[in-house]
Each structure stands twice: as C-alpha cells, then as structure tokens.
Amino acid sequence: MSATSYVLGLDVGTQSLRAAIVDPQGNTVAFGVSPIETTYPRPTWAEQDPYQWWSAARIAVGQALESGKIGRDQIVGIGLDCTACTVLASDNEGKPLRKALLWMDQRSFHEADEISATGDKCLRYVSGKVSPEWMLPKALWLKRHERDIYRQAARIVECTDWMMHRLTGEWTLSLNHVAVKWNYARPDGGWPLDLMANVGLDDLPTKWPKEIVPLGRGEGKLSRAASEELGLNPGTPVAQGGIDAYLGMIGLGATGAGDVAVIVGSSTCHLAQSSRGVFGSGWAGCYPDATVEGLYTLEAGQTATGSILDWYRRHFAGREQIEAERRGVHIYQVLDEQASAVPPGSDGLVIRDDWQGNRSPYKNPKARGLIAGLSLAHGPGHLFRALYEATSCGTRHILEDGSQHGLEIERVFLGGGGVKSALWLQIHADVLKRPITLTREKESTALGAAIAASLAAGWYGDFDEAARSMVTIERLVEPNPANAAVYDELYERYIQTYHTLNS
Structure with missing residues (x-):
C-alpha cells in the first residue's frame, strides 16, 4: 500500500454527485461536487436526466483531482453509490429512452398494490407490501403506460447499473440493489418468477443483465472511454456499486449487533445488520445477503426529510437567502439561527412529514404532509424548527416499531448531509431520547x-477490516433530559395526526 495512493468514492445523490478522494486511514484529502436537477412533472412524480449523472461525475472528479493536486496514477480504486430504485429504460449501449424515474417517484402505487395483493412468498422479506418506489411496480407502470418505451428497452435497470456500465463498459447487476428493491431472495432461489408472471412481467428478466455481483466485489475495470472523460487511468479497479444509504452505513462503521445507521439526506434511511430475519414490522424489509453475504440487512425509511427542508428553502426563504448573501454564510445557517430561537415543541406546531407519502412504518404512498396549529404568533423560525422536529419524530416512530418486533438497538449513528446542522442533530437526540454517535467523516456515503x-x-x-481502519468515532450528542416531556407530548400528537388524516 503506497503512502501516495488513494481511492475514489463516487456518491450519486438526489441533489448532487460528490467525489471523495480518500487515503487508507479514511481521511478525505480532496472533494468535488456537482449539482443534479430533479423535475416534478406531476404531484408525487419525480424524474432525472441520466446524462446529467455522468456530466456531474466528470465535473466532480475533475474538481477533486485539481483541488487535491492528485495525479491519475495515484487513484488505485473506484467505488460507487447511487440512489436506490431510480429506474431507467435504455438501449443496450446505455442510451436512455426517457428520463429516469427517481427513487421518490410514487406514480406506480396501483401497480405496487397489485403486486402486494398476490401474497407471493417473497413478500415476507418486505413485510408483505411492495413500495411503488421499487423496480417491479415501476417496470409494470412503464409496460402499461409507455408501451413503446418498454418494448424498445433492451435494459430496464437502476442508476447504479447504468453508472457501472458507463464506468466499465460492462452490464452487471448489484446484489445489494436486487436483494433490497427487486424482490430477489437467495434463500428462495433468487428471482420471484411466479410473481412476475402473475402480474404480466414474465418478459422483464430478459431486459436485465445476467451477472449479479456482491457489493464491493467484482472484476470491473475503468474503460478507456470513461478514463478519458474522468481523467483517470484505464484499467483502474471499479468495485461493484450499491445503494447510497447502505454504503453510508458502512461509512459510519455501523455494522455491529445493536447498531442502527440513520442516513439523513434528501430522505432518511434506517439500516441495521442482523444474523437472523426480523419479520412483521413496518420496516421496508429484511433483506438476505444485501450488504454482507450470510447476514440480513433491515431497512426502513422516510421518503422526504432533507428534501422538505429544500422545498421550504426554495419557496419560502427569500429574505433568509438575501441575509445569507449579505453576511457571506450559507442559507441554512440563517434558517438554523431562526429555529434555534424557538423553544422545543415550536409553540404548539405539529407537522406530518409525509410530503411524498409514508415509506415506514405505514407504507402509505397516499399519505400527505400537514402543518397544524398555526397562529399569528408563529414565524419562519417556528416552521423550520417544526420541520426538524417532525422528521425526528418520524425516525423515533420507525425505531420504536422495529424494537416492538425484536430489533435490538444499542447505538444510533447519524450520517449524511443532515449532520451538518447542530440543531437538527440535537433535536434527533432529544426526540429519540438516545445518544447520537457521530463519526469524523461527515460525508459517510462517499466514505462508504x-x-x-x-x-x-x-x-x-x-x-x-476496512471500516476498522477507515472509520473514526468522533463524539456523542447526548439528549437533553429537560426536553423529554415536551417531545413525548409532541410525538403523541404527531402519531395521532396521521390517524386523523388517514382514517
């Protein structure tokens, strides 16, 4: 291992692509970022242009190499994480036939209900219900509503599969993705072919690559074409990519018994490893071999968290943006200052954070957000703090549901972009009434x-072995006992509000 050698982590998120150049001890020595645009053609629909993922990779990698003054010979390995369930149709050369259906896209909720109604045995791994975000419902929607696109598509794959093809020139599938979002289960023999035949998707496997590669493994090499665009050496090893939150769990080092990784980004994902299956909860699923072969990964999530904050910023924070520019600070610093001046509980505001439906524990794509309890005494700081509190209550609900079904929780790690807010971190600790473990590297998905x-x-x-060398625990955020009673009351109102809206 050369002291001057580094690896490159590509993190394809919802709002941006980040490129991290990392040394053997897990130190990020250079970083680059490029934005990615999302369009929303209709309510609950969300799409992205795959070509923008690749152009963002070129920009971010170039920034990282230049800022770190790192030569192409020093990069000895490439890793990749991407959003999950971001589905696209392409020809065999990778040319997209339409924009990709982003992970948060909920248009296929009828198809998801139909797939769930089959009662197929594979559904036990997903608590009996398929999400409209996943591969099979989205593929079925394409087949029914965009028949020409579906017929022409040589490949119906995910963002990770397409990016791996752009990097290596080869088509593979990630065991991480298919075990989590494609209803693939090794204990049951692999693909749920009977289920797919029952809903009219018996031809779908012909549009999938044949080779399934475990996360972090494989024989991928950077192609000459990709190397020229990225400014790297052809033949550089490329590890099989996977889901951003799962790499974030690895980047937090939250892989031990009793560890839960909470990855706070545009959405929030909750992940835990287990030697046994935990079934029957409202978590999204219990997936065999998804991260480490021979273990189960348990997953839950909130469809919209950071994206709600971004929604607020874009539509309602004009004055704060002007102030941030005047002071030369980030707008979220101004918003956090306003929210910090508001007492816990936001003077009675209750928000349901179901802007894009409820992924866990209700699995209700038709759920919608709500702001309740407004008065003339409330201001922008109240609203922004209440959004932090609502999203933290959603995480508490998910963890309590898991505990009720046998999930043991000893340590809660937080990672992702959400850890940049000291206020949001403290609110998480206070609402959960648990210490929050933070690691040195805040970009945990890129580190993963x-x-x-x-x-x-x-x-x-x-x-x-890698996590022991590359992940460092930095500190704990302890809950403030003085806020426990306020947040217990808020949490009960948060739960009751859902049932009032969805009864």
Missing part, C-alpha cells in the same frame, strides 16, 4: 463508496 473501492484496490479483505 471509498471503502468499497479499498476492497477493489486490495487494501483490505472485507468491509469490517
């Missing part, structure tokens, strides 16, 4: 992709 790259580079033999 770099850890996968470290396996491809041959630095380490597995994720546990």
Whole structure:
C-alpha cells in the first residue's frame, strides 16, 4: 500500500454527485461536487436526466483531482453509490429512452398494490407490501403506460447499473440493489418468477443483465472511454456499486449487533445488520445477503426529510437567502439561527412529514404532509424548527416499531448531509431520547463508496477490516433530559395526526 495512493468514492445523490478522494486511514484529502436537477412533472412524480449523472461525475472528479493536486496514477480504486430504485429504460449501449424515474417517484402505487395483493412468498422479506418506489411496480407502470418505451428497452435497470456500465463498459447487476428493491431472495432461489408472471412481467428478466455481483466485489475495470472523460487511468479497479444509504452505513462503521445507521439526506434511511430475519414490522424489509453475504440487512425509511427542508428553502426563504448573501454564510445557517430561537415543541406546531407519502412504518404512498396549529404568533423560525422536529419524530416512530418486533438497538449513528446542522442533530437526540454517535467523516456515503473501492484496490479483505481502519468515532450528542416531556407530548400528537388524516 503506497503512502501516495488513494481511492475514489463516487456518491450519486438526489441533489448532487460528490467525489471523495480518500487515503487508507479514511481521511478525505480532496472533494468535488456537482449539482443534479430533479423535475416534478406531476404531484408525487419525480424524474432525472441520466446524462446529467455522468456530466456531474466528470465535473466532480475533475474538481477533486485539481483541488487535491492528485495525479491519475495515484487513484488505485473506484467505488460507487447511487440512489436506490431510480429506474431507467435504455438501449443496450446505455442510451436512455426517457428520463429516469427517481427513487421518490410514487406514480406506480396501483401497480405496487397489485403486486402486494398476490401474497407471493417473497413478500415476507418486505413485510408483505411492495413500495411503488421499487423496480417491479415501476417496470409494470412503464409496460402499461409507455408501451413503446418498454418494448424498445433492451435494459430496464437502476442508476447504479447504468453508472457501472458507463464506468466499465460492462452490464452487471448489484446484489445489494436486487436483494433490497427487486424482490430477489437467495434463500428462495433468487428471482420471484411466479410473481412476475402473475402480474404480466414474465418478459422483464430478459431486459436485465445476467451477472449479479456482491457489493464491493467484482472484476470491473475503468474503460478507456470513461478514463478519458474522468481523467483517470484505464484499467483502474471499479468495485461493484450499491445503494447510497447502505454504503453510508458502512461509512459510519455501523455494522455491529445493536447498531442502527440513520442516513439523513434528501430522505432518511434506517439500516441495521442482523444474523437472523426480523419479520412483521413496518420496516421496508429484511433483506438476505444485501450488504454482507450470510447476514440480513433491515431497512426502513422516510421518503422526504432533507428534501422538505429544500422545498421550504426554495419557496419560502427569500429574505433568509438575501441575509445569507449579505453576511457571506450559507442559507441554512440563517434558517438554523431562526429555529434555534424557538423553544422545543415550536409553540404548539405539529407537522406530518409525509410530503411524498409514508415509506415506514405505514407504507402509505397516499399519505400527505400537514402543518397544524398555526397562529399569528408563529414565524419562519417556528416552521423550520417544526420541520426538524417532525422528521425526528418520524425516525423515533420507525425505531420504536422495529424494537416492538425484536430489533435490538444499542447505538444510533447519524450520517449524511443532515449532520451538518447542530440543531437538527440535537433535536434527533432529544426526540429519540438516545445518544447520537457521530463519526469524523461527515460525508459517510462517499466514505462508504471509498471503502468499497479499498476492497477493489486490495487494501483490505472485507468491509469490517476496512471500516476498522477507515472509520473514526468522533463524539456523542447526548439528549437533553429537560426536553423529554415536551417531545413525548409532541410525538403523541404527531402519531395521532396521521390517524386523523388517514382514517
């Protein structure tokens, strides 16, 4: 292992692509970022242009190499994480036939209900209900509503699969993605072919690559075409990519028994590893071999958290933006200052954070957001703090549901962009009434992709070994006991409001 060698982690998020150049000890020595645009053609629909993922990769990698003054010979491995369930149709050369259906797109809720109604045995891994975000409902929607696109498509794949093809020139599938979002279960023999035939998707497997590769593994090499665009050496090892939140869990080092990783970004994902299946909860699922072969990964999530904050910023924070520009600070600093001046509980405001439906524990794509309790005494700071409190209540609900079904929780790690807000971190700790574990590297998903790259580079033999060397716990955020009673009351109102709206 050369002291001047580094790995590159590519983190394809909802709002941007981040490129992190990382050393063997997990230090990020250079970083680049490029925005990604999302369009919303109709309520609950969300789409992205796949070509923008690649152009963002070129920009972000170039920024990282230039800012760190790092030569192409120093990059010895590449890792990749992407949003999950971002589905696109393309020809065999990877040319998209339409914009990709972003992970948060809920248009296929009728198809999801139909798939769930089959009662197929594979549904036990997803608590009996398929999300409209996932591969099979979206593919079925395409087949029914855009028949020409579906017929022409040689490939119906995810963002990770398409990006791996752009990087290596080869088509593969990620075991991480298919085990989590495609209803693939090794204990039951793999693909749920009977289920797909029952709903009219018996031809779908012909549009999928045949090779399924475990996360962080494979024989991928950077193609000459990709190397020229990215400014890297052809033949650089490329680890099989996976879901951003799952790489974020690895980047937090939250892989032990009793560990829960809470990845706070545009959405919030909750992940835990288990040697046994935990079934029957409102969590999204219990997935065999999804991260480490031989183990189950439990997952839950909130469809919209950080994206709600961004929605507020875009539509209602004009004055704050002007102030931020005047002071030369980020707008979220101004918003956090306003929210910090408001007492816990936001003077009676209750918000349901179901802007894009409820992923867990209700699995209700028709759920909608609500702001209740407004008065003339409330201002922008109240609203923004209440959004922080609502999203934290959503995480508490998810963790309590898991505990009721046998999930043991000892440590809660937070990662993702949400950890940049000290206020949001403290509210999480206060609402959960648990210490929050923070690691040194705040871009945990990018670090997770770099850890996968470290396996491809041959630095380490597995994720546990790599995490021990590359992840450092920095500190704990302790809950404030003085806020417990206020947040217990708020939490009960948060739960009751859902049932009032959805009865």
